Amino acid sequence: MDSITTIAVASIVIAGITTGFGTMGPALGEGRSVSTALTALAQQPDAAATITRTLFVGLAMIESTAIYCFVVSMILIFANPFWNHVIAQTAGQ
């Protein structure tokens, strides 16, 4: 395989793996935090405002790890620096 094919195959496969594994952890974490928040809400409905606000901030924090993985896979597919480098090199020759 020449280097263009290698880079293309590696980028596509790794982009899929990145998003796949990157969403797994945050999904588990968000499920846990939501279930805990629901338990807390059922026990103390008076503190609903505080619990909900903290839950939203926490969810956004957890979700941002998934977003990082998504951004990395988008970079690998649409704005891959190694791909661009190899393309520029072959065009220069």
Next chain:
Amino acid sequence: MHLSPDEMIFWEHGFLKLNATIVFTWGLMFVLAVGSKLITRKLSTGLKRSRWQNLLEIVVTAIEKQIEDVGLRDPKKYLGFLGTLFLFVAAASLCTIIPGYQPPTGSLSTTVALALCVFVAVPFFGIQEQGIGGYLKAYVEPTFIMLPFNIISEISRTLALAVRLFGNMMSGAMIIGILLTITPFIFPIVLTALGLLTGMVQAYIFGILAAVYIAAATRVRKLTPEADASIEA
């Protein structure tokens, strides 16, 4: 496929480029500034007031309440900065219902600029509240060993703030774009509605996180004497 509105260029002259990000940012700034100027031109304190004044009062008091809940004791002082951040991000994602519009927060340049504003505002308010010495002391707070970690956390949370907003906005536009090629009729509309929800949540998160960072920078010294007093008592 456009990864960001930076690639849509309206006007170009030499190295000056007017891309969609700048144009839509200016549009939003114009609408927000002129709109609030028009509404506040004739405010009334009586019982009879215009509906727009009611709207602005709801928005401003809600933001003030949220800032106070986070732990900033004087919300009026931070209202200008945090309220502007929230309103800009919220308006940027709300306007996605307008056809042909692309949210400027879907470009990494805009979100990095907003995050840098927070990065500068945190030490600014911190120094204003407790002086340069008091603010810098917070960096060596538990022990001196924590200094590099505190600096790293300062930088990494700025990066996280920028990438989180960018990723959320970009993924919304990207998913709609992909769905348009697969199921062009109903699902893009559903996901646009979902995008509106996540946009509002992200605006809220951005404002709350900025408020939390400022609160953390401004109240370090205030807590210490109280803790000492409780130990002595």
